Amino acid sequence: MTNQASQESYDTLLEVKNLQTYFKTDAGIVKAVDGISFNLKKGETLGIVGESGSGKSVTNLSIMRLIPSPPGKIVGGEVLFEGKDILKLSESALRHIRGNEISMIFQDPMTSLNPFLKISTQMIETIRLHQDISKKEALQKSIDMLKLVGIPAAEERIHNYPHQFSGGMRQRVMIAMALSCEAKILIADEPTTALDVTIQAQILELIQELAKKLETAVILITHDLGVVAGMCDTVCVMYAGKIVEKAKTNDLYKRPSHPYTFGLIQSVPRLDKAHNGKLYSIEGQPPNVIDLPPCCPFHPRCNKVMDICRTQYPPTTDLGDGHEVACWLFNDQKEQSHE
Amino acid sequence: MSNTPQKKPLLEVVDLKQHFPIESGFIIKRKIGAVRAVDGISFTVNEGETLGIVGESGCGKSTTVRSISQLYKPTSGSVIFDGVDLVNAPREQMLDARKNIQMIFQDPYASLDPRMTVRTIIAEPLDIYRKRGMLDASVTPASIEKRVEELMERVGLNKAFKNRYPHEFSGGQRQRIGIARALALNPKIILADEPVSALDVSIQSQILNLLHDLQKELGLTYLFIAHDLAVIEYISTRVAVMYLGKIMELSRSGDLYKNPLHPYTKALLSAAPIPDPEIERKRQRIILTGDVPSPNKERVGCYFYDRCPSRMEKCKVTIPPMKRIDENHEVACWLYE
Numbered sequence: 001m002t003n004q005a006s007q008e009s010y011d012t013l014l015e016v017k018n019l020q021t022y023f024k025t026d027a028g029i030v031k032a033v034d035g036i037s038f039n040l041k042k043g044e045t046l047g048i049v050g051e052s053g054s055g056k057s058v059t060n061l062s063i064m065r066l067i068p069s070p071p072g073k074i075v076g077g078e079v080l081f082e083g084k085d086i087l088k089l090s091e092s093a094l095r096h097i098r099g100n101e102i103s104m105i106f107q108d109p110m111t112s113l114n115p116f117l118k119i120s121t122q123m124i125e126t127i128r129l130h131q132d133i134s135k136k137e138a139l140q141k142s143i144d145m146l147k148l149v150g151i152p153a154a155e156e157r158i159h160n161y162p163h164q165f166s167g168g169m170r171q172r173v174m175i176a177m178a179l180s181c182e183a184k185i186l187i188a189d190e191p192t193t194a195l196d197v198t199i200q201a202q203i204l205e206l207i208q209e210l211a212k213k214l215e216t217a218v219i220l221i222t223h224d225l226g227v228v229a230g231m232c233d234t235v236c237v238m239y240a241g242k243i244v245e246k247a248k249t250n251d252l253y254k255r256p257s258h259p260y261t262f263g264l265i266q267s268v269p270r271l272d273k274a275h276n277g278k279l280y281s282i283e284g285q286p287p288n289v290i291d292l293p294p295c296c297p298f299h300p301r302c303n304k305v306m307d308i309c310r311t312q313y314p315p316t317t318d319l320g321d322g323h324e325v326a327c328w329l330f331n332d333q334k335e336q337s338h339e
Numbered sequence: 340m341s342n343t344p345q346k347k348p349l350l351e352v353v354d355l356k357q358h359f360p361i362e363s364g365f366i367i368k369r370k371i372g373a374v375r376a377v378d379g380i381s382f383t384v385n386e387g388e389t390l391g392i393v394g395e396s397g398c399g400k401s402t403t404v405r406s407i408s409q410l411y412k413p414t415s416g417s418v419i420f421d422g423v424d425l426v427n428a429p430r431e432q433m434l435d436a437r438k439n440i441q442m443i444f445q446d447p448y449a450s451l452d453p454r455m456t457v458r459t460i461i462a463e464p465l466d467i468y469r470k471r472g473m474l475d476a477s478v479t480p481a482s483i484e485k486r487v488e489e490l491m492e493r494v495g496l497n498k499a500f501k502n503r504y505p506h507e508f509s510g511g512q513r514q515r516i517g518i519a520r521a522l523a524l525n526p527k528i529i530l531a532d533e534p535v536s537a538l539d540v541s542i543q544s545q546i547l548n549l550l551h552d553l554q555k556e557l558g559l560t561y562l563f564i565a566h567d568l569a570v571i572e573y574i575s576t577r578v579a580v581m582y583l584g585k586i587m588e589l590s591r592s593g594d595l596y597k598n599p600l601h602p603y604t605k606a607l608l609s610a611a612p613i614p615d616p617e618i619e620r621k622r623q624r625i626i627l628t629g630d631v632p633s634p635n636k637e638r639v640g641c642y643f644y645d646r647c648p649s650r651m652e653k654c655k656v657t658i659p660p661m662k663r664i665d666e667n668h669e670v671a672c673w674l675y676e
Contacts, residue, residue, distance in 0.1 A: 051540060051542075052510075052539055166631075169630065196395035196566065196631075197395065197566065197568070197610045197611050198395065198606055198610045198627045199395075199630070200612075201609075201626055201627075202626055205624070223539065224612065225540070225614035226613055226614045226619065227612050228614075229612065229613065230616070230619040250617065253615055253616050253617075264540055265614060267543070268540060268544070268569065268614050269569040269570055269572065269573035270613060270615075271568055271569045271572055271611055272615075272618065278548050279544040279548055279573065281541070281548055282544070282545075285509050285542075286509065286539065286541070
């Protein structure tokens with residue numbers, strides 16, 4: 001057993017097992033992330049897709065143990081990074097992992113840099129927190145990183161303040177900071193949502209290129225199915241705190257199995273297809289995640305709803321080749337054969 | 340292509356400019372420059388069609404619709420709606436014409452007053468125009484009440500919720516409230532400023548379908564702004580591509596995707612991701628270098644010159660005029676001279 005585990009750790013960088021993060025609010029308990037599991041291999045790019053409130057960001061904040069507590073609390077599960085459970089580490093050991101081993105890019109490049117400090121100050125601080133080098137060396141390293149992410153005249157630009165950079169440039173600075181410690185895992189939380197399409201294409205290309213060069217594994221959180229299609233090897237689709245479908249990217253788009261995934265892919269207008277009449281649309285509103293009953297949270301909006309969906313949450317069914325889906329549609333056959 | 344019936348233009352924008360002064364000095368203000376948000380654009384919107392305006396942030400899309408609805412006083416140019424020049428008409432006449440121009444805004448959280456009930460929000464345009472005495476005498480508080488209920492049902496809201504406040508609704512429902520408010524005065528044209536970009540994917544398609552249905556039923560004309568090309572292509576009859584306050588290309592929406600002419604349109608289209616991994620990975624991307632330049636300085640050459648992959652000497656010194664390539668396709672680029 002231990003042998004197997006250590007062998008696996010060469011390949012699997014991060015293993016999330018049955019992670020549960022709850023928030024206590026006056027209105028009731030919000031199960032923001034409710035028992036999700038996935039693996040991340042070396043050099044892999046994993047996409048997490050979902051709508052607002054589905055728990056994508058909370059998942060990643062939980063991995064870094066950045067959940068504000070109270071009101072939030074990781075109530076169960078394991079996050080194994082190279083075999084060590086991050087959730088059980090001491091604060092100092094954790095600080096070694098954050099930034100050094102796992103680093104993050106946030107959604108909004110306008111608010112994640114300190115407007116009062118020069119880029120150089122912020123980058124040197126980050127690097128020296130994690131590595132034992134002199135200020136001069138750290139500055140040189142920062143300049144190299146800025147060059148790597150394609151900021152022109154990096155030697156001069158590094159002494160500028162954040163407001164002197166455009167949105168796209170600021171996001172590049174964030175990426176440079178995130179990569180400056182050669183982390184093994186890069187978590188990018190909607191890295192391009194605040195940017196324009198032409199800048200988005202530049203940034204995504206950059207992340208992809210750097211991930212290949214530095215062999216970084218990437219977790220990409222997004223709501224944009226187009227971005228996922230171009231970037232990711234594997235995709236998890238989240239709905240109301242649970243992973244409802246997980247598959248290789250090609251497989252997911254070819255065979256979307258969960259009614260939610262199917263609806264999501266169908267409801268996006270596509271540039272390359274002629275449009276006649278109406279778009280496919282998922283009826284109803286996103287679920288209220290406070291005190292969810294133990295049924296399938298998608299059932300009020302599902303067009304294939306059955307009686308069992310209203311009372312029990314479906315178990316995960318393996319459709320082969322790593323394609324997993326949590327829906328009763330794929331489970332009844334098995335159950336009947338068991339009986 | 341030629342079988343489209345010739346419709347008369349409902350809205351005509353002629354050489355519209357909207358500059359915002361940059362001032363310096365504390366007490367005695369001096370004008371030291373101008374942000375050229377919209378820098379001389381012309382287009383027409385025909386009755387019953389949807390004209391989409393697409394472009395990146397800062398290209399002047401939102402300013403264009405705000406200038407059209409006279410929320411800003413345009414620097415120069417004219418906006419002719421139904422025969423009335425809104426820019427130069429007397430205020431009374433402008434207000435009367437503007438009854439037929441309504442807006443839907445981007446952010447459904449910021450565009451509804453949190454202290455007003457849904458009923459008051461939807462009835463507000465009616466109340467205002469009734470006070471101005473510009474509505475039919477048949478419009479009474481009782482008939483407004485009925486109209487509010489009717490509108491709520493039309494946009495898919497339960498009329499029992501009319502005494503609730505905006506915070507009690509989700510993003511998609513709030514956008515429906517915004518749409519009901521825009522419909523209250525029975526306008527001819529709706530200026531929709533990024534109405535779906537703040538919404539989740541599944542809600543976005545609901546709202547697009549609603550707008551589509553309303554157009555069919557009520558014979559509405561839309562001026563629709565978005566930065567998402569797929570959304571624009573889906574909803575629009577014709578599309579205008581804007582960059583730095585200028586229109587670069589104007590075409591029928593299907594043609595724009597099949598046959599983009601302007602280098603900027605090509606780059607924009609190739610940068611927009613397509614949700615299909617097989618197609619997406621094989622695509623050739625045109626990655627533009629650099630960022631959008633500052634709109635503050637006056638330009639002598641093509642506005643896209645700094646980032647254009649196929650720029651020429653001529654582009655640096657002369658602004659390309661809008662050139663008609665065929666019946667439904669215009670482009671402002673020296674490549675097509």
